[in-house]
Amino acid sequence: MGGTQSKEPIAGEKLLIERLRALEVKDDNEYVHVDEKAVVGTTKKFKAPWAAVSVSDIEHWEHELFQDPKNRLALSALSSADPKTVLTSRSTQIDDQQVFNVKIPFEGAPITNQRSSGRCWLFASTNVFRVALMKRHSLDKFELSQAYLFFYDKLEKANFFLEQILDTVNEPLDTRLVQTLLGSPVSDGGQWDMVYNLVNKYGLVPQVLYPDSFNAQNSGAINSIITTKLREDALQLRAMATSGTKAGMEIAAAKEKMMREIHLILTLTLGPPPAPSTEFTWNYIDKNGFTKILKTTPLDFAAELSTPKSIRITNSTVHDMFSLVNDPRNEYNTLLTVSRLGNIVGGRGITYVNVTMDVLKEACIKMLKEGLPIFFGSDVGKYSNSQSGIMDPSLIDYELGFNVRLGMSKSQRLMTGESAMTHAMVLTAVHVVDGQPVRWRVQNSWGTTAGTEGWFVMSDKWMDEFVYQAVVEPRFVSKEIRDILDMKPKVLPLWDPMGALA
Numbered sequence: 001m002g003g004t005q006s007k008e009p010i011a012g013e014k015l016l017i018e019r020l021r022a023l024e025v026k027d028d029n030e031y032v033h034v035d036e037k038a039v040v041g042t043t044k045k046f047k048a049p050w051a052a053v054s055v056s057d058i059e060h061w062e063h064e065l066f067q068d069p070k071n072r073l074a075l076s077a078l079s080s081a082d083p084k085t086v087l088t089s090r091s092t093q094i095d096d097q098q099v100f101n102v103k104i105p106f107e108g109a110p111i112t113n114q115r116s117s118g119r120c121w122l123f124a125s126t127n128v129f130r131v132a133l134m135k136r137h138s139l140d141k142f143e144l145s146q147a148y149l150f151f152y153d154k155l156e157k158a159n160f161f162l163e164q165i166l167d168t169v170n171e172p173l174d175t176r177l178v179q180t181l182l183g184s185p186v187s188d189g190g191q192w193d194m195v196y197n198l199v200n201k202y203g204l205v206p207q208v209l210y211p212d213s214f215n216a217q218n219s220g221a222i223n224s225i226i227t228t229k230l231r232e233d234a235l236q237l238r239a240m241a242t243s244g245t246k247a248g249m250e251i252a253a254a255k256e257k258m259m260r261e262i263h264l265i266l267t268l269t270l271g272p273p274p275a276p277s278t279e280f281t282w283n284y285i286d287k288n289g290f291t292k293i294l295k296t297t298p299l300d301f302a303a304e305l306s307t308p309k310s311i312r313i314t315n316s317t318v319h320d321m322f323s324l325v326n327d328p329r330n331e332y333n334t335l336l337t338v339s340r341l342g343n344i345v346g347g348r349g350i351t352y353v354n355v356t357m358d359v360l361k362e363a364c365i366k367m368l369k370e371g372l373p374i375f376f377g378s379d380v381g382k383y384s385n386s387q388s389g390i391m392d393p394s395l396i397d398y399e400l401g402f403n404v405r406l407g408m409s410k411s412q413r414l415m416t417g418e419s420a421m422t423h424a425m426v427l428t429a430v431h432v433v434d435g436q437p438v439r440w441r442v443q444n445s446w447g448t449t450a451g452t453e454g455w456f457v458m459s460d461k462w463m464d465e466f467v468y469q470a471v472v473e474p475r476f477v478s479k480e481i482r483d484i485l486d487m488k489p490k491v492l493p494l495w496d497p498m499g500a501l502a
Contacts, residue, residue: 112146118501156343194342276298336492350351
């Protein structure tokens with residue numbers, strides 16, 4: 001499909017040819033291949049005059065376009081509906097079924113719903129944690145309070161931001177670093193190591209004891225209020241710190257007042273949360289119909305995940321679990337970290353062990369065979385359909401509809417900002433054929449109306465292209481991989497794609 005080549009040279013054609021020659025672009029079957037290393041490290045200077053879009057060119061393009069009857073049909077179809085729907089592959093939908101031959105025996109229920117908030121990382125992590133707690137307390141359905149962790153994460157991020165502002169007072173306000181800090185002081189998103197920091201400091205509580213408020217489910221309003229407040233606070237702190245007339249104690253007192261105001265906003269919009277060391281009473285009915293009462297603290301409740309009585313098939317604790325990532329821009333079998341990324345001052349920093357996809361998937365399969373769910377991070381918006389719950393690179397055939405081939409590699413998508421880790425979910429099953437994974441079962445947090453009653457299916461090819469992270473337990477990787485955690489990490493800047501918060 002598509003217009004045929006014009007017999008007569010069109011305006012600007014010579015300039016285009018000259019540019020292609022200057023760039024040394026090789027044309028192979030009308031598809032441009034880009035040398036990633038050349039893009040990253042080139043010092044060759046290229047300068048060409050700017051070329052405007054010619055009205056006559058546009059008229060010519062349109063005339064050529066509609067000479068092909070398939071384009072006239074495409075116009076009718078693509079202009080009257082969502083192109084993603086029109087170009088959805090029926091055969092891919094048929095192939096990607098919810099059929100798996102390796103599945104954890106207990107996936108946890110119910111399907112959760114983060115609603116209009118960016119709390120997927122808190123839902124994914126608590127959905128992993130709850131499996132052990134449900135087994136221990138003989139429950140059919142159970143949710144941990146995502147709002148509890150959300151409250152303290154917002155509070156801690158506000159403090160983390162203000163400390164960073166004080167730490168960068170000697171940087172001009174318009175530098176990339178300071179502007180990045182100001183860009184999103186209290187993002188809803190997060191990372192695995194941030195989950196650990198919160199659970200380690202504040203513990204866990206059942207959702208029934210601290211349920212979602214309206215503002216937990218619809219976080220836009222409080223994010224806007226707190227972001228505006230913190231930006232004003234940042235300017236005030238910078239002015240105080242650079243004035244040369246304010247003592248350290250005076251600056252600290254001003255910052256404490258700012259934090260009290262953030263705490264007030266959070267308390268009035270989310271409700272006062274349980275205190276980490278204060279005992280709560282949890283009344284529940286187990287799967288056998290017996291009424292039970294548990295009196296404990298949030299910190300002690302979280303500690304159940306690591307005690308011998310906890311029904312995990314491993315002796316690993318939450319503290320031991322770590323992130324494998326696949327970032328082809330960086331050397332494999334190395335440790336990565338992101339500068340100034342975190343949520344709790346003095347907490348654990350963000351670290352990733354960068355490995356090939358084969359290593360990442362092998363660890364995931366081993367965990368699933370042992371009955372353990374897996375927190376993972378991906379770019380969920382690419383080649384996916386929330387209604388069918390299918391994630392597959394062949395799901396949407398853009399080339400069929402537009403005669404345009406989209407062929408960037410995973411590395412190129414990261415380099416250009418085309419892709420990043422945007423969403424966290426949970427793996428609970430995989431279908432393996434002849435020793436190779438074919439598709440994966442995914443527990444999402446978008447409610448039961450998305451996918452198959454809340455469950456998604458991810459093709460293995462989609463995993464290769466759009467999955468960036470899996471949180472694993474140490475015993476499921478080799479000693480060589482575990483030893484990477486002791487290496488000195490490569491420090492990525494705060495704005496790096498690996499700094500994206502799921």
